[in-house]
Amino acid sequence: MHATAQPQLQTQIRLSTQQWGGLIAAPLVLIALWFTPTHEAPAAQHAIAIAALMIVLWATEAVDHALAGFIGVFLFWALGVSEFERAFSGFSNETPWFLLGAILISAMANKSGMAQRIAYSIVARVGTSYSQLLLAFIIVDFLLTFLIPSGIARVTILATIAAGTVQALGLGNRSNVGRGLLIIVTYTAEVFDKMLIAGATSILGRGIIEETGQVRVLYSQWFIAYLPCSIITILCCWRIILWLYPPEKEELASEGRQYLQTQLDRLGPWSPAEKRCAVLTGIAVVLWMTEFIHHLNPSMVGLTVGLLALVPNVGVLGAEDLRKLNFGAIWFTAAALSMSRILMDTKGLEVLTGAMMNWMAPLVRGPFTSSIVLYWTAFVYHFFLANETAMLSTSLPAVLRYFGSQGFHPLPIGMIWTFASAGKIFVYQSAVLIVGYSYGYFDAKDLLKVGLILTAVESVILLFLVPFYWPLIGIS
Known part of the structure; x- marks a missing residue:
C-alpha cells in the first residue's frame, strides 16, 4: 500500500510596507543607539536602544504587540542591561492581572447574554425618533463600560445592533442614520473607557x-x-452627530422598533447564567466604586470576580472560554510596564524626558496651561505610536518624572495624559476604531471630521474641569 500524499499547507504572511519598514528599521535603530552616546551610563544608553526597538516594532505593528514586548524584555535580560527579576518585573505588577480580571468579566457578560439584553432593553424602549435612538446608543455605550471594560467588545455588540437597526429601517449603510449611529458607537466606545479605570489604557495609566x-x-x-466630562461628552456627542448627520427621516418606522423588540424577545426570560453574571458583575462594580471605604485593591477585586466567573455553578465560563481569551494583551501590558521600570532604574528616561519636555516646560505654568499643553502634546505624540498602551508606557513615566521634579502632583498630570490618549482622528490609532470601521458604514473622512471636533470638545471640557472642579475633590 502506498501512503496517500498529503498536500502541504503553506501559510503566507503578507506584510504591509509599514511592517516591512518596521522589521528593517527596528534592528537598525537598536544598533545605532546601542553605540550612540545618548547617556553617560552604558546601562541607560543600552536600555534606550532596546526601548527604541520596542517602540519601532509597536508603532509599525511589524510583529504582534505582545511578541514585540517579549523580544524587548528578553533583550534587556539577555544583553545584560538588567537582571531577570527586573527585566520581567511587569509580570509581577498588579496591572496586567487587573486587565485579566476585566477581560474575564467582559467574556462572562458576553457569553451569558446579559450585555446584549441590557443594550437591547434600553435601546428598544427609548422612543421612536432617530434623535432618541442616537442618544440611547451613546448612553448604553457608557453604561456598558462598567460591565464590559473592553472597547472592542462594546463596539462589536453595539455596532451589530446599530447595523441591524439601520437595515431594518430600510436605510443603506451610507445613509446619514447609518453613518451617524456607527461612527458614534465606535468613537464613544474608544473614549468612555478613559473616563473610568476600565479598559487596558486607563488600567495601564493607573x-x-x-x-x-x-x-x-x-x-x-x-x-x-x-x-462631569462623561455627562457633557454624552450630550455633545448626541448634538454633534445630529448636526453632522441629519436623518433622512426623523421618526422610525414600525419595522425598526419591531426589529429591536424581536431581538429582545429571542433572549427570553433571564437565564441562570445571566443572573449569576449580574450578581458577580454587580459585586465588582460596587466594590470598585466604594474603594475609598474598604480599601480593597481594585486589581484584587477584578481578578477575584474574574476567577469566580470560571468556577462551575458559580460563574458562566469554562476551560474553552479561558483558552479563547486574548492573553496577548496581558503580556503586552506587562512588557510595557517592564520597559518603563528599566528605563527608570537605568536613568534612561532622563534622555526621553529632556527631549519631550524642552519645548513643553516653558508653556506649563498652572492648571489652565497644563490641561491644554499636556492634552494636545499627547494627542500629537499619539500619531507616532498608534497603540494606546505603547503610547502611555513610553511617554507617561517621562512626563510624570519631569513634572514631579518641577513640583507638580503626579495624579492630575497622569490623568490628563492618560485621558488625552482618547483623542484620535485616524483609524490606525486604535483597534476599536478599526473594528467599527470594518462594518463599512463610515469612512476615513467621517472619522477625521468627528475626531477633530470631539477632541477639541474634550480639550475645552478639561480646561474647566482641571482648575475648577478637580481641586474641589482633592485633585490638584
Missing part, C-alpha cells in the same frame, strides 16, 4: 501613575473626576 508617581489612584476618585 499602574504607571502609582508606580512612577508613588501615589494611590482610586477607582472612585477617577470616576468622580471625569463624571
